[in-house]
Amino acid sequence: MIKISSFLLVVLILCIGQLISAAAFAQTKRADLTPYERDTNQTATYAQIIDWYQQLDRKYDQAKLIEIGKTDVGKPLHLFLLAADKQFTSRPDRVTLLINNGIHPGEPEGIDACMMLARDLLKVNKLPKNVLVAIVPVFNVGGCLNRGVSRVNQNGPESYGFRGNARNLNLNRDFIKAEAQNTQAFQAMYQSLKPQVFIDNHTSDGADYQHVLTYFATQKDKLHPAVSGYMTKTFQPELDKMLTVKGFPSAPYVNHPGDTPENGLIGYNDSPRYTTGYAALFNCFGFTLETHMWKPYPPRVRASYVFDEAVMRLCESEAQTILTNQKRANEAIKTQITFPLSYKLDRNKVDSVTFLGYAAAYKPSDVSGLKRLYYDHSKPYKKRVPYLNNFVVDTQVDKPRYYIIPQAWPEVIRQLKRNGVTVQTLSNDTLITVSTYYITDYKSPQRPYEGHFIHTGVNVRTESQPIQFYKGDYLIQPNQPTNRYIVETLEPQGVDSFFAWNFFDSILDQKEYFSGYIFEDTAAELLKKDPALRKQLDEKRATDKAFAESANAQLDFIYRQTTYYEKTHNRYPVYRLN
Known part of the structure; x- marks a missing residue:
C-alpha cells in the first residue's frame, strides 16, 4: 500500500483541479465557437443554427429569439432581435435593420457570418444604441434541411442546403404571390417591424473576377427621391469606402450584357417579387449581397460579416437622417397621384465603375471540341467599365379615389391586410357606377414559372359601368403609406400585379357560348337590323383573311356585340371609383 503525505495529497488535488478547470475552460471556449469556426469548410445545420441563437438568448438580456410563424416544411420561422436597451420592438426614434439569411440555403455565408456577428456584438457589448438589429437566422427552412451538394460551380462548404423550399419554390420570387408559409410569416413580421x-445575404454565380464581394442596391429610380438620393449619394459611397478599408473592394452585382463583364455591367431591376423590390414598396432601401462562389469559403464568410457590420454601423451613425427620409417618403406617398407600374433600362445614359477582373479568352473545349470561355488568372486587370443603371418609367397609372373588390376574392384581401393595407367594407348592397378594366391582350409562357403561367404584356380597355356591389365588399382608399403596394398589385398592368400572378385567371374563361346552327339565323337578323354592325363585319373581313375564311369567327364577332355575351368575361374584378 502506497502512503501519500498530506502535502503531496493537497498538491495532487490542486493539479487535478487545474486540469479539470483547464479542460472546462477549453470546452467553454469551444462552445463559444460556431460550427463554421470549428471547421471552416462547414456551414451550420438548421438544428445548430437555432440552438446557437437559443444559447445567445439565454445568456444575454439584450437578445431575444422569437418564432414568427410556420414554414412549409412544418418547422417554425425564427427572428433574432438585438437591442441595446432590451426593448425589442420597432420605434420611431431608432432605425430597424433587417438582415435575411438562407433564402437560398445553398448560399450560406450570411448564416454563418450573422451567427458570429451576433455573438461578437453581445460579447463585447457593442450593440448600437439607436438601431434595432433583426436577423432572420435562416428563411428557407425546408431548403436548409435538404442538405447535400447542388451548386456545381461553388467552392465549398462541404455540404449545404438547397435553393428550393419544401414546395420547391424559389422564395426570392414569392414576395407578391406569397404562396409559401415562410413568406406569409415574413411579410407579417416585416409590417410589424x-x-x-x-x-439579403446571397452567393453569386456566373463570371469569374477578383472581387470577393459584389452587391446591388434597391433600384434607385424606383425609390422615393428622399430615400434614393440619400442612398446613392451618401450611404453607398460611405459603405464602399468601409468595405475597401476592410479589404473587400466592392463592385455592382455582375449582371453583364455580353460574354464577359469587361464589356460592361447592367443594374438589376429588382421588381416586387424579390425581397429588395418588396421592401422598396414601403420606402425601405435594401442590399442584396453577393459573395463570389468560386472564392474559398472563409473569405466569403468574412466578406458577409464585414458587409453586414458596415451597414449596421452606418445605420448607427446616420440614424436620424435615415428615419427622417423614410418619414418624408411615407407622407409623400399618401398624396402621390401617379404611380409607375413598370420600368425599362435607359441605354442612352451610361456611367462607369471600377472593376477588378480577369482577362477572358477562348480555347477548344475538352468536351465538345468547340470554342469555350475561360478566365486567365495570370492576367488580372483593374479598369473602368461601362455601367448602365438608369431606369425610366415604361407604364404608369393615376390612382383612383377608391378601389372596390368584391368579397368573392378573399385571398387578395388577405394579402392586402397582411401587408399593412387598411380596408373598409360596404355596409349595404349598393349599385355604383365605376370604371372597369377589360383585359384585351396578354402573353403567357408555355412552361410554368414558380408554379404560375405569369402574364406579361397586359393591355386593357376601360368602360364606365354600373356594378352591383354587396354588403361586405371591400373598399381600399389609396391614401396610405402602403400606396405603392396597393397600386402595383391591384393594377393589372403591373409587372408583379396580382393579375400577372394568376390570382384572377377565372375571369379569362367564357362561361356561356352559342350554338352555331341556331345562332346563324339570329346573327343574320341582327345584321339586317344594324347596318353599323354589318359595316364592321365587312371591314374586318376585308382586312383579315383568316377571319374572312372562318364562319365561326364571324358568328363570334357578332355574338360579342349582343346582349347575350356575358359582361363578366375578361372584366377585371378590381374596380376603380374616381
Whole structure:
C-alpha cells in the first residue's frame, strides 16, 4: 500500500483541479465557437443554427429569439432581435435593420457570418444604441434541411442546403404571390417591424473576377427621391469606402450584357417579387449581397460579416437622417397621384465603375471540341467599365379615389391586410357606377414559372359601368403609406400585379357560348337590323383573311356585340371609383 503525505495529497488535488478547470475552460471556449469556426469548410445545420441563437438568448438580456410563424416544411420561422436597451420592438426614434439569411440555403455565408456577428456584438457589448438589429437566422427552412451538394460551380462548404423550399419554390420570387408559409410569416413580421434598411445575404454565380464581394442596391429610380438620393449619394459611397478599408473592394452585382463583364455591367431591376423590390414598396432601401462562389469559403464568410457590420454601423451613425427620409417618403406617398407600374433600362445614359477582373479568352473545349470561355488568372486587370443603371418609367397609372373588390376574392384581401393595407367594407348592397378594366391582350409562357403561367404584356380597355356591389365588399382608399403596394398589385398592368400572378385567371374563361346552327339565323337578323354592325363585319373581313375564311369567327364577332355575351368575361374584378 502506497502512503501519500498530506502535502503531496493537497498538491495532487490542486493539479487535478487545474486540469479539470483547464479542460472546462477549453470546452467553454469551444462552445463559444460556431460550427463554421470549428471547421471552416462547414456551414451550420438548421438544428445548430437555432440552438446557437437559443444559447445567445439565454445568456444575454439584450437578445431575444422569437418564432414568427410556420414554414412549409412544418418547422417554425425564427427572428433574432438585438437591442441595446432590451426593448425589442420597432420605434420611431431608432432605425430597424433587417438582415435575411438562407433564402437560398445553398448560399450560406450570411448564416454563418450573422451567427458570429451576433455573438461578437453581445460579447463585447457593442450593440448600437439607436438601431434595432433583426436577423432572420435562416428563411428557407425546408431548403436548409435538404442538405447535400447542388451548386456545381461553388467552392465549398462541404455540404449545404438547397435553393428550393419544401414546395420547391424559389422564395426570392414569392414576395407578391406569397404562396409559401415562410413568406406569409415574413411579410407579417416585416409590417410589424417596418424596417428602414434591409440586407439579403446571397452567393453569386456566373463570371469569374477578383472581387470577393459584389452587391446591388434597391433600384434607385424606383425609390422615393428622399430615400434614393440619400442612398446613392451618401450611404453607398460611405459603405464602399468601409468595405475597401476592410479589404473587400466592392463592385455592382455582375449582371453583364455580353460574354464577359469587361464589356460592361447592367443594374438589376429588382421588381416586387424579390425581397429588395418588396421592401422598396414601403420606402425601405435594401442590399442584396453577393459573395463570389468560386472564392474559398472563409473569405466569403468574412466578406458577409464585414458587409453586414458596415451597414449596421452606418445605420448607427446616420440614424436620424435615415428615419427622417423614410418619414418624408411615407407622407409623400399618401398624396402621390401617379404611380409607375413598370420600368425599362435607359441605354442612352451610361456611367462607369471600377472593376477588378480577369482577362477572358477562348480555347477548344475538352468536351465538345468547340470554342469555350475561360478566365486567365495570370492576367488580372483593374479598369473602368461601362455601367448602365438608369431606369425610366415604361407604364404608369393615376390612382383612383377608391378601389372596390368584391368579397368573392378573399385571398387578395388577405394579402392586402397582411401587408399593412387598411380596408373598409360596404355596409349595404349598393349599385355604383365605376370604371372597369377589360383585359384585351396578354402573353403567357408555355412552361410554368414558380408554379404560375405569369402574364406579361397586359393591355386593357376601360368602360364606365354600373356594378352591383354587396354588403361586405371591400373598399381600399389609396391614401396610405402602403400606396405603392396597393397600386402595383391591384393594377393589372403591373409587372408583379396580382393579375400577372394568376390570382384572377377565372375571369379569362367564357362561361356561356352559342350554338352555331341556331345562332346563324339570329346573327343574320341582327345584321339586317344594324347596318353599323354589318359595316364592321365587312371591314374586318376585308382586312383579315383568316377571319374572312372562318364562319365561326364571324358568328363570334357578332355574338360579342349582343346582349347575350356575358359582361363578366375578361372584366377585371378590381374596380376603380374616381
